[in-house]
Amino acid sequence: MTDAASQPLAKAFNEETLKRYIASQPHLHQIFGNDLSDVRVDEIGDGNLNFVFFVTNKQAALAFKQALPYSRMSGGARALTCERLAFETAALREFGRLAPDYIPHIHHFDTEQSLMVMEFLSPHIIMRKGMIDGVEYPTFADHISTYLAKCLYGTSDFALDPSTKREMVAYFARNVELCEITERLIFNEPFMASDSNRWTSPALDETVHAIQNNLALKLRVADLKYKFLTRSEALLHADLHSGSIMLTADETKVIDPEFAVFGPMAFDIGILIGNLLINYYAQEAYATADNDRAAYRFSVLKMIEDIWNGFFQKFCALWHEGRTGGAYQGTVFTEQNGAATAALNSVLDDYLDNLLQDSIGYAATEMIRRTIGRAHVIDVDMIKDDEKRADIEKKILGFAAQILQSPKKYKSITEFLEPAKQDI
Amino acid sequence: MTDAASQPLAKAFNEETLKRYIASQPHLHQIFGNDLSDVRVDEIGDGNLNFVFFVTNKQAALAFKQALPYSRMSGGARALTCERLAFETAALREFGRLAPDYIPHIHHFDTEQSLMVMEFLSPHIIMRKGMIDGVEYPTFADHISTYLAKCLYGTSDFALDPSTKREMVAYFARNVELCEITERLIFNEPFMASDSNRWTSPALDETVHAIQNNLALKLRVADLKYKFLTRSEALLHADLHSGSIMLTADETKVIDPEFAVFGPMAFDIGILIGNLLINYYAQEAYATADNDRAAYRFSVLKMIEDIWNGFFQKFCALWHEGRTGGAYQGTVFTEQNGAATAALNSVLDDYLDNLLQDSIGYAATEMIRRTIGRAHVIDVDMIKDDEKRADIEKKILGFAAQILQSPKKYKSITEFLEPAKQDI
Numbered sequence: 001m002t003d004a005a006s007q008p009l010a011k012a013f014n015e016e017t018l019k020r021y022i023a024s025q026p027h028l029h030q031i032f033g034n035d036l037s038d039v040r041v042d043e044i045g046d047g048n049l050n051f052v053f054f055v056t057n058k059q060a061a062l063a064f065k066q067a068l069p070y071s072r073m074s075g076g077a078r079a080l081t082c083e084r085l086a087f088e089t090a091a092l093r094e095f096g097r098l099a100p101d102y103i104p105h106i107h108h109f110d111t112e113q114s115l116m117v118m119e120f121l122s123p124h125i126i127m128r129k130g131m132i133d134g135v136e137y138p139t140f141a142d143h144i145s146t147y148l149a150k151c152l153y154g155t156s157d158f159a160l161d162p163s164t165k166r167e168m169v170a171y172f173a174r175n176v177e178l179c180e181i182t183e184r185l186i187f188n189e190p191f192m193a194s195d196s197n198r199w200t201s202p203a204l205d206e207t208v209h210a211i212q213n214n215l216a217l218k219l220r221v222a223d224l225k226y227k228f229l230t231r232s233e234a235l236l237h238a239d240l241h242s243g244s245i246m247l248t249a250d251e252t253k254v255i256d257p258e259f260a261v262f263g264p265m266a267f268d269i270g271i272l273i274g275n276l277l278i279n280y281y282a283q284e285a286y287a288t289a290d291n292d293r294a295a296y297r298f299s300v301l302k303m304i305e306d307i308w309n310g311f312f313q314k315f316c317a318l319w320h321e322g323r324t325g326g327a328y329q330g331t332v333f334t335e336q337n338g339a340a341t342a343a344l345n346s347v348l349d350d351y352l353d354n355l356l357q358d359s360i361g362y363a364a365t366e367m368i369r370r371t372i373g374r375a376h377v378i379d380v381d382m383i384k385d386d387e388k389r390a391d392i393e394k395k396i397l398g399f400a401a402q403i404l405q406s407p408k409k410y411k412s413i414t415e416f417l418e419p420a421k422q423d424i
Numbered sequence: 425m426t427d428a429a430s431q432p433l434a435k436a437f438n439e440e441t442l443k444r445y446i447a448s449q450p451h452l453h454q455i456f457g458n459d460l461s462d463v464r465v466d467e468i469g470d471g472n473l474n475f476v477f478f479v480t481n482k483q484a485a486l487a488f489k490q491a492l493p494y495s496r497m498s499g500g501a502r503a504l505t506c507e508r509l510a511f512e513t514a515a516l517r518e519f520g521r522l523a524p525d526y527i528p529h530i531h532h533f534d535t536e537q538s539l540m541v542m543e544f545l546s547p548h549i550i551m552r553k554g555m556i557d558g559v560e561y562p563t564f565a566d567h568i569s570t571y572l573a574k575c576l577y578g579t580s581d582f583a584l585d586p587s588t589k590r591e592m593v594a595y596f597a598r599n600v601e602l603c604e605i606t607e608r609l610i611f612n613e614p615f616m617a618s619d620s621n622r623w624t625s626p627a628l629d630e631t632v633h634a635i636q637n638n639l640a641l642k643l644r645v646a647d648l649k650y651k652f653l654t655r656s657e658a659l660l661h662a663d664l665h666s667g668s669i670m671l672t673a674d675e676t677k678v679i680d681p682e683f684a685v686f687g688p689m690a691f692d693i694g695i696l697i698g699n700l701l702i703n704y705y706a707q708e709a710y711a712t713a714d715n716d717r718a719a720y721r722f723s724v725l726k727m728i729e730d731i732w733n734g735f736f737q738k739f740c741a742l743w744h745e746g747r748t749g750g751a752y753q754g755t756v757f758t759e760q761n762g763a764a765t766a767a768l769n770s771v772l773d774d775y776l777d778n779l780l781q782d783s784i785g786y787a788a789t790e791m792i793r794r795t796i797g798r799a800h801v802i803d804v805d806m807i808k809d810d811e812k813r814a815d816i817e818k819k820i821l822g823f824a825a826q827i828l829q830s831p832k833k834y835k836s837i838t839e840f841l842e843p844a845k846q847d848i
Contacts, residue, residue, distance in 0.1 A: 157650060157653045157654060162600075162603065162604060162607050162653055163600040163601075163603070163604050165653070166597045166598070166599075166600045166603060166685075167597070167598070167600060169593070169594075169597045170593075170594050170595075170597035170598045171594075173590045173591070173593045173594035173597060174590070174591070174594045175590075176586075176587040176590045176591060177587075179586065179587070179590060180586065180587050183586050183750060188753065215763060215764055215767050216767070219767055219768075219771060222751060222752050222771075223771075225750070225751060226581060226751040226752075229581045229586055229589070229656075229750055229751060230581060230655055230656050230657050231654055231655060231656075232653075232654050232655075232656050233654050261590075326607060326649070326653055327646060327649060327650040327653060328646050328650075329612065339639060340639055343639050343640070343643055344643075347643060347646075347647075
């Protein structure tokens with residue numbers, strides 16, 4: 001962590017200074033129109049790290065996100081460099097270039113003020129909340145699998161020339177502070193005794209102890225961590241859970257990639273699947289007399305299958321279209337004969353098979369850390385009844401631990417989901 | 425390539441300006457003493473990219489290396505950023521911290537002048553030249569295996585905390601220009617039709633054609649290239665051939681890491697082995713009536729075995745001592761029971777087995793590119809007799825192609841070297 005005091009301090013905005021700022025920026029002024037008198041500023045209080053303002057008038061509605069040199073949640077106690085917003089903006093711009101339909105439009109970025117202004121998403125809501133409410137998202141699997149295929153393929157050595165990619169790697173490798181959080185919260189603390197961990201106690205004590213003493217499981221997690229640390233395959237969102245997605249029935253937008261860094265493709269896919277599976281298990285607690293949530297629960301599993309299968313198909317299509325990047329470069333593999341095609345297909349099959357195994361591994365790691373580590377998710381934490389919650393958490397941990405301790409290779413996403421179907 | 429004209433131009437030194445420069449730098453002035461009148465400056469003309477001056481007087485002897493914004497060999501036609509010397513200096517300092525015995529001492533670095541001043545190595549000679557002359561290096565395998573173990577382990581996630589490593593990755597990932605040369609000259613051009621390639625023609629035409637049309641071989645090379653592009657395992661020298669090593673019977677110094685970048689550990693090991701094997705094959709042509717070079721030839725194979733086996737042993741020792749880095753971190757794996765030890769040993773065995781297979785792959789790739797690509801080595805190129813040279817080159821290519829086209833896994837370095845023993 002950097003010393004907060006040593007950093008150039010961007011001033012926290014309030015309603016008045018934000019309005020004055022808009023008036024001072026011709027580009028923003030123009031968006032809101034000549035008359036700024038009706039501009040309304042509301043601070044939205046649900047970010048952990050940053051300040052977010054929704055700014056509206058009769059002509060426009062924009063979201064202003066400001067990073068101060070500390071974590072918002074800590075009230076100033078925890079120093080964090082403001083540069084995290086620059087990494088987030090750079091990642092949004094890169095993903096926006098590759099998959100514009102799924103990224104909010106960025107209108108403005110001010111390094112000095114550590115301020116980013118983006119499209120105000122409405123009536124989109126955070127996916128996690130929607131899923132808890134049982135809202136169906138019929139287009140989501142198609143959208144997010146397109147986003148994943150385009151962004152992961154598009155920032156990999158299959159698409160980029162090596163020099164361009166190295167420069168991007170160099171830029172995002174400087175995002176050390178947020179990477180350190182990822183490494184600690186996902187791969188370290190949950191698998192050792194740490195004051196940061198919390199779980200439903202005493203109900204889960206034994207399960208947690210068993211996980212933290214399961215050598216095979218911890219070696220698998222260490223292998224997944226080593227891959228996170230060393231494999232610069234593609235630019236990751238690196239925090240792609242259902243709280244980083246805003247959507248409607250027709251539209252999907254990925255937000256908050258402040259943890260962005262180059263890493264293994266499987267990480268983004270796995271984190272997403274892990275969070276969807278947590279929601280799947282939690283649905284049991286949301287059953288009411290009217291709605292036992294059984295249909296919704298199974299639609300979540302179907303969604304996971306569709307995401308992987310959609311990603312698989314779209315990634316293959318991109319691979320077959322081009323391979324313009326440094327790996328498997330055009331000129332080396334332009335043979336159009338059957339043997340060459342078959343050999344290249346077999347390389348791709350192996351690549352995607354390894355990607356599936358590692359995605360499954362990251363999904364299971366995420367399920368454990370969200371249940372016994374520092375940062376939980378509301379899908380489960382909102383369940384007030386301790387016994388019911390512990391019961392669900394045990395199922396989540398049992399499913400995830402089973403995956404991580406076994407050397408099993410999964411032939412398909414369906415095979416991986418089978419035990420989850422049996423669990424309920 | 426960057427436009428040479430757009431760069432801040434460091435002025436090329438000559439004898440007079442270099443003397444004046446020394447007088448202006450108190451630290452250097454002190455090394456040469458009060459009297460600079462006897463300082464002698466000799467330009468050494470054997471670098472491809474940089475200018476090197478040997479500067480001596482009765483009190484001191486130093487090597488001055490200057491990078492100008494173009495490649496020395498091109499006479500100014502080929503633009504290259506001067507920053508390459510900063511990467512080289514940073515790598516020498518990092519390797520010097522980890523393995524001080526094997527790195528020349530750096531006395532001075534001047535960004536503005538793009539000038540680095542280091543220990544003058546004497547009576548050390550370039551290893552490639554010594555091997556051509558049949559000089560024995562009885563301590564080399566021990567030295568270089570120590571260097572490799574300390575530097576590769578020491579800059580990996582086994583030793584470094586992730587934030588420190590990410591910052592180093594970020595710095596060296598900016599070394600794009602020289603990485604581009606590595607990627608093109610080693611992995612691309614030799615395996616396709618390219619005007620840059622050259623080989624003993626027509627004797628090798630058929631062999632070259634066969635290599636460039638061997639799909640299995642090219643897929644293996646593409647896989648090795650993908651690993652070079654994506655696996656940030658350790659800080660590589662990235663040009664560790666026998667021309668980057670200066671030595672005596674007792675001392676070994678690694679120089680010229682201007683291509684330094686984070687990449688797969690196997691790359692450095694493989695490039696070194698590949699160059700030693702080329703020399704092994706070339707020895708056949710150096711036989712005289714007095715000395716058939718048979719003993720020397722076999723000492724080269726023995727040297728390669730000792731390098732790998734020494735590296736293996738020293739790397740294992742470092743791993744067992746600590747694992748203080750982000751991967752397999754202390755707190756997670758401190759169990760001292762038999763099961764934990766066995767499991768960790770098995771992880772290490774797998775890691776080193778994969779490292780051996782990939783090292784062998786990079787060695788074979790290097791042997792091919794040095795024979796049919798742009799940059800040859802004098803071990804073979806100095807053989808005047810076309811027929812004899814082509815015969816040796818065919819053996820080199822045959823050995824390397826056999827390795828790259830086969831899915832064989834080698835159990836040991838000895839098994840890998842077996843066909844080379846049979847070849848002569």
